Amino acid sequence: MEFDYVIIGGGTAGCVLANRLSASGKHQVLMLEAGPADTYPWIHIPIGYAKTMFHPRYNWGFYTEPEPELNNRKLYWPRGKVLGGSSSINGLIYIRGQAEDYDGWAALGNEGWAWKDVLPTFKKLENNERGESAYHGANGPLGCSDIHDRPEIMEAIIGGAREMGVPTTDDFNGASQEGAGYYQLLTRKGRRCSSAVGYLAPARQRPNLTVETEAMAQKILFDGTRASGVEFLQAGALKRVRAHREVILAAGAIQSPQLLELSGVGNPAILGKHCIPVIHALRGVGENLQDHLQFRLMYRCKKPITTNDDLRSWTRKIGIGLRYVFARSGPMAVGINHVGMFARVLPESATPDIQFHVAALTADRVADKPHPWPGFTLSVCQLRPKSRGSIHIASPLAAAAPAIRPNYLTEEEDWRCSLAGVRLAQSIARSSEMRDYTDSSYKPAGFADSDEALKAFCRESGATIFHPVGTCKMGSDPDAVVDSRLRVRGLSNLRIADASIMPLLVSGNTSAPSVMIGEKAAEFILGGADVH
Incomplete structure (x- = not known):
């Protein structure tokens, strides 16, 4: 049970590291995944997103603490508990964020993370069906596919956005993110291309790579301040494994800070509450949590042309199934959201400050x-x-969920932006392009117009769009947890590579940026930056 590298977490970034660190054959690599293998068929069919959202075997199914600005509701936070992690259960949308996001990271003192530094890595991970270009790659592990169906209702919504001054775009990952158009998906030939599919599967037969599933990490082991191994639970047995070079924590924005605290790394006041001896005081662990809060406006449509109608009709469902079986096309090849939009709603915003996910479907x-x-x-x-x-342990037991406190809408700017975004959605639904489609507003009930009514709607319906980041942030300030090479500050042989290291939330979906982080971590390690 001795390896060169031990990766904790077989998720979005962990699978990237398993592939890259084992590629040369020179290093013995172990990856520990708390969940099972990705053998559930619905994982690989894009519309199966709905089948895994609440599945207890493949989803951690976390809940937040009561949120004060959201009527003290506890919000459901799904996270992947399976090889591929959340890339195996998410909505498949391929978005990088804006160039300004990464330039902002670099401006905080994170050398090597500006847009010019990360764009080559994004291109490296892509196998884009559009081919090689200034903004895209065609030889990477992850399939990036266009949505070829153009449903009537989606075309009308894009037209409504254009009527509101939002331009039409065919590439959110090109020169400019701004506009309305169809998403690209992380799919290949109509099937999900998770990190487990794109990165791990091609590497599984390498003799120097060991993958242990249903292996729940309990804590990181230390010799003084040097990470020396991992203790994990598998099939009821407590096991220990040693890492000669590095332990790499890739458990995600929720469980990476949790595991650090369980291992004695974090704020001494929090560790002391649970009688955990302090290995290393690091006050930023679990802080800086950021997430995208979504508001789902739902409308009745005048025409029976939506996915709701498809799923109510046996003949239409059979047709959808046949399209997928024989052509890998249609609703089953897309998942939920066809169309997206990035727009500016605040006068001071120089780049898009809101994002839309548009679906031809409604559900509570x-x-x-x-x-x-x-x-x-x-x-x-x-x-x-x-x-x-923040995210902090609520128990000294690894199996106990941490306390998640997003503190949504506690800043006035967040309310201003959210209300302006909701109003833009209402304007699109009321546009002349949508006259033949929008029947009535289901939520918010009626076309609510006052700030008070819209705030009440936001408080009663706001929910995560599944993008938590930032809880082990990268930087050089006193609250930073890792440096710009993703090494945990003040410790040796321990690195973090997942969405928790983002100092600032990217402007869009977080799956592709998490893959990029995994790639960058592998470059740092293999490039010789693995010794303090």
Whole structure:
């Protein structure tokens, strides 16, 4: 049970590291994943997103603490518990964020993370069906595919956005993110291309790579301040493994800070509450939590042309199934959201500050049974919230969920941006382009117009869009947890590589940036930056 590298977490970034660190054959690599293998068929069918959203075997199913600005509701936070992690259960959308996001990271003192530094890495990970270009790669492990279906309702919504001054775009990952258009998906030939599929599967037969599933890390082991191994639980047995070179923590924005604290790394006041001896005081662990809060506006449609209608009709469902089986196309090859939009709603914003996810479907909760009438959803979220939360252990037991406190909407700017985004969604639904489609507003009930009514709607319906980041942030300030090479500050042979290291939330979906972080971590390690 001795390896050169031990990776904790077989998720979005962990699978990247397993592939890259084992590629030369020179290093013995172990990856520990708390969940099972990704053998569940619905993981690989894009529309199966709905089947894994609440599945207890493949989803951690976390809940937040009561949120003060959201009527003290506890919000459901799904996270992947399976090889591939959340890349195996997410909505498949391929978004990098804005160039300004990464330049902002670099401006905080994180050398090597500016847009010019990360763009080559994004291109390296892509196998884009559009081919090689200034902004895209064609030889990487992850399939990036266009949505070729152009549903009537989606074309009308894009037209409504254009009527509101939002340009039409065919590439959110090109020269400019701004506009409305169709997403690209992390799929290949109509099937999900998770990190487990794109990175791990090609590496599984290497004799120097060991993958242990259903292996729940309990704590990181230390010799003084040097990370020396990992203690994990598997099949009821407590096991220990040694790492000669590095332990790499890739458990995600929720469980990476949790495992640090369980191992004695964090704020001494928090560790002391749970009688955990302090290995290294690091006050920023678990702080700086950021997430995208979404508001799902749902409308009844005048025409029976939505996915709601498809799923209510046996003949239409059979047709959808046949399209997928024989052509790998249609709704089953897309998942939920066809169309996206990035726009500016605050006068001071120089780049898009809101994002839309548009679906030809309505349901009271994500992945619930669709409504028995034609409907479509305009989901809007603020891209760069100012509010900050935290994640800290609630128990000294690794199996116990941590306390998640996002503190949504605690900053006035977040309310301003969110309300303006909701109003833009309402304007699109009311546009002349949508005159033949929008029947009535289901949520918010009626076309609510006052700030008070819209705030009440936001408080009762706001939910995560599944993008938590920042809880082990990268930087050089006293609250930073890792340096610009992702090494945990003040410790040796310990690195973090997942969305927790983002100092600032990117302007968009977080799956592709997490893959990029995994690639960068592997470059740092193999480039000789693995010794303090």
